[in-house]
Each structure stands twice: as C-alpha cells, then as structure tokens.
Amino acid sequence: MTETQTEQNQNTAGYKIATALGAVNLGWAIFQWVELVSARQGDKPACAFNDSFDCATVWDGAFATGIHSATSIPVAGWGTIWGLMALAIPFLVMQNNRENLKAATRLVALAGLGSIPVLAGVSFSMGVFCLWCMITYVLVGAYALTLHLKTDGGLFKDLGQGLPASLGFLVMGVVLAIYPASKTPKNQSKAGLAALKDATRNLEQPKPTAPKADPAGTGPSQPPMQKQPITKAEKDLQLASFLKQMPPEALQLISNFLAEYQKAETRPTKPVRAAQGSETAPVLITDFTDAQCGHCAEFVSAMDDLKFAAPLNAFRLEARHFPIDGSCNPAIPSKRDALSCYAAKAQICLEGHPKGHEFTKLIFQNQRQLSVDVINMLGKTLAPDVNLSSCVSQKSTNDKLTADIEYALEHEIEGTPMILVNGRKASAFPPFLFSIMMAEGDGNHPAFAALPKAQERPQNPPPGRGHQGTQH
Numbered sequence: 001m002t003e004t005q006t007e008q009n010q011n012t013a014g015y016k017i018a019t020a021l022g023a024v025n026l027g028w029a030i031f032q033w034v035e036l037v038s039a040r041q042g043d044k045p046a047c048a049f050n051d052s053f054d055c056a057t058v059w060d061g062a063f064a065t066g067i068h069s070a071t072s073i074p075v076a077g078w079g080t081i082w083g084l085m086a087l088a089i090p091f092l093v094m095q096n097n098r099e100n101l102k103a104a105t106r107l108v109a110l111a112g113l114g115s116i117p118v119l120a121g122v123s124f125s126m127g128v129f130c131l132w133c134m135i136t137y138v139l140v141g142a143y144a145l146t147l148h149l150k151t152d153g154g155l156f157k158d159l160g161q162g163l164p165a166s167l168g169f170l171v172m173g174v175v176l177a178i179y180p181a182s183k184t185p186k187n188q189s190k191a192g193l194a195a196l197k198d199a200t201r202n203l204e205q206p207k208p209t210a211p212k213a214d215p216a217g218t219g220p221s222q223p224p225m226q227k228q229p230i231t232k233a234e235k236d237l238q239l240a241s242f243l244k245q246m247p248p249e250a251l252q253l254i255s256n257f258l259a260e261y262q263k264a265e266t267r268p269t270k271p272v273r274a275a276q277g278s279e280t281a282p283v284l285i286t287d288f289t290d291a292q293c294g295h296c297a298e299f300v301s302a303m304d305d306l307k308f309a310a311p312l313n314a315f316r317l318e319a320r321h322f323p324i325d326g327s328c329n330p331a332i333p334s335k336r337d338a339l340s341c342y343a344a345k346a347q348i349c350l351e352g353h354p355k356g357h358e359f360t361k362l363i364f365q366n367q368r369q370l371s372v373d374v375i376n377m378l379g380k381t382l383a384p385d386v387n388l389s390s391c392v393s394q395k396s397t398n399d400k401l402t403a404d405i406e407y408a409l410e411h412e413i414e415g416t417p418m419i420l421v422n423g424r425k426a427s428a429f430p431p432f433l434f435s436i437m438m439a440e441g442d443g444n445h446p447a448f449a450a451l452p453k454a455q456e457r458p459q460n461p462p463p464g465r466g467h468q469g470t471q472h
Helices: 003-040 056-057 062-071 075-096 098-124 129-152 159-182 188-201 232-245 248-262 294-309 337-351 355-363 372-382 397-410 431-439 446-450
Strands: 283-289 315-321 420-421 422-424
Touching: 003 056, 003 075, 003 129, 056 294, 062 075, 075 098, 075 129, 075 159, 098 129, 098 159, 188 294, 188 431, 232 431, 232 446, 248 422, 248 431, 283 294, 283 397, 283 431, 283 446, 294 315, 294 355, 294 431, 315 337, 315 397, 337 355, 337 372, 337 397, 355 372, 420 431, 422 431
Parallel strands: 283 315
Antiparallel strands: 283 420, 420 422
16 A cells, blocks of 8 residues: 555544544534523523523523624534534545545544633633533534544645635534524513513503602602502503513513422421511512522522512512521532621621611622622621621521521422522522512413413422522
C-alpha cells in the first residue's frame, strides 16, 4: 500500500469517526431540547439534582433566555443545528472528498470549541454545575480532536474555502429548526411574570385615592396614592379579564397547576408568626425558602410584582424557612456550610421588624456573595437595634426554625420554594398564584371553566429529601 493510499485510509477513518461523533452530538442535543421543553412545561429534568447541580437553572438564566428571545431558537436548538452540521458535512466528505467540505468540517469544529468557554463561563458565573453541558463539551471536544488528529491538515488548514459551505448548511439547519423552535416554550417563570405585568396593566381597576393638596405648600409631604378596596364581583371580572389576556402556554400551565392544587390535601394552617398584609385577607400564601436557592430568589422578587398587581387586601404573605442543609435540618442527609441555616435564623430574628421584608429581599439579591459577614452587615444596616449574632444562637430562634421544618415536612416538601395557599400546596408560577389569589383560593371558580384541559405530569421524587427548586 502506498503512502498516499495510507493517508487516504486514515482520512476516511477520521471522517467516519467524525460522522459518528456528529450523530452522537445531534442525538444528545435533541435529547436536551426535549428536556428543555419538558422543564418549560413544569416537569423536573433529569439533570436537576439540586440548586448547585442544575442544568435547568442555566437554561433559565439571562444568557440562555436572551439567546432564545433574540433568535427565536433556544440554545439547545442551536446545539441541534451544530450537531446536524457536524453529522452531515463529514458524511458528504466521504462521498466526494471535496476540499471545501473538508474545510467546512474544520470550521464547524472550531465553532463548537469556541462555544465551550462562553457557555462554561456562563455556568461558572451563575455558580451552577450543568452536567448535561459538561457532556456536550466532551462530545464537541472529541469531535474537534478527531478532525485535528485523524484528518490531514489539522483544524486550521484552508478555513476560507469552507466558509460558503458552512454558511449554506447553517441556513438549512436554521430553516429546519424554526418550526420546533416556535413550539418551544420560553422561560415560563420569566414569561409568566411578563405576561402577568402586561395583563394586570390592562385591567380596569378603581382609581387610587390621591393625596390632598396643600395649598400653602408648607405642610408635611403627603403619602403616595393608595389602592382602593374592590368588591368580590369586581375581583371576579378582573380575573376573567386577566385570563383572557394570558398567552396559550401560560393558560395551559395555569390549568395544570390548578389541577394539582385541587388534588392537594388541605391541612390546617399554623398560627402566623409574622406576615405582610391584612389579617382579613381571604388568601394566606405561605412560602418555604432556602437562602441559597435560585428559584426562591425569583419567587421573592415575583411576589413584589404580585403585591403591586393585586387589589388591596387580596392576600397575606407569610415567610417560612426550609434550609437545604443537614447542619440544622434533620430531613437533609448531607451537611453544607450552614450558611442557609444562619440566613434562616437571621430572617426569623427580624420577623415583625419594619425592615424585616427588606432584609429578606437583600439576602436573596446578594445570594451569590452571601456569607455570614454579609448577612450581619445587612442586618446591622437595616436593623441596628437587633443583635443578630446573639439572636441566631438563642433557643427560641432555633425552635422557630424547627417548627418551620416540621411544618414543611407535614406538607411533604419536595423542594424549595414550596408554596401553600390557605394550607394547600400550590405552584409558585406567578400567573397561577395571581389567578388563585383573585379567586380567593377557590379552585372551582367559574372563571377557570375557560381554561384548557389539564395535562397529566409525571410524579415528583419522594418528599422531604430534595434540594431542587421548583420550575413553576
């Protein structure tokens, strides 16, 4: 066998391996796309182990959400397009051995390699380990390494020749991906909150009471305009109007979560230690959070929007705690750094304090930089009259945290945040919460008759042992 024939055989073998790896990359990307769609529909993806090891958190991040919004194709869709190109182009090389196609395979490999530090950097900046992403990086790296070692010229030979072919395949890939991409729901938490804002902005609400003018201009500054109470009939009309303005994807999720809410057992509520809102409000929302849970931070932020959108005295909000740390939570088998425990006790110490809610908000807003020193600094700034370091070590504080944990376990907590509406487990999806709040907790409200039929969803993992924030 001549040297030229040997090189040709080696090249053929290299492109065969590349084709096989391209097929694996394509299949893996499609699998992640399916997982993404499932997560958008409220299910828990297989890669979501806890808040630190959760690919869904990366998929719901600002970068991935921005890519989806800007291009109408999710990141998993772009991975599928890349996998299709990685499969098709080396396969065609084996058929006709054209130099421009060989160069195109190298461009595809380099594009894949270039995406790795970008996507890995996004995950690192979020403080989240994405296992599915790591597998993708390994497969992309293996593809590029195969072309570099097993084909002639390495990765950087005659790249310009492959540009037209690469762009042509890219356009074809985008055309093929557009339809399934159009059926892929966007980040439902963020999309739901945006839809909530749009819909509630258009609701006809009673005009707020304006402060009385001070003709002399010498009196004290007047308080801001306040909401007026509304009747139940007005509330019912607002709920019907709100649902009419929801996009189909959000309506389906509201229906799904309503069906789960209806099936959930109603348990007696515990005496409220501290809550925001009127004691006469028909709906009590109890939330169980972990200070290091990303989805909890989203929920705490969303509740401010709900309070702004909801009528006066529509609901009361009670904060409870379920640290995902065996250092203080006997339901969690593993111990972490006890930071969630300290943050929970610190929030308990500020229950009922005028700055208590602001303190909780700042804890979640500073989640990535959270430490005992940061918590103490926030407490000292907002509530200098409270000695946090002393309060968190008191038996009474620990007893309250224990009571919260036991309360959550009674409701078979599966992850944080866990939401109760009048003692019944509910979704944290903002449009659902607003709907059930406007219905005064009544899952059989006539307005819900217009919702689509609920879809059955897989059962969640066993209760009380999860570290997974819900995706709702």
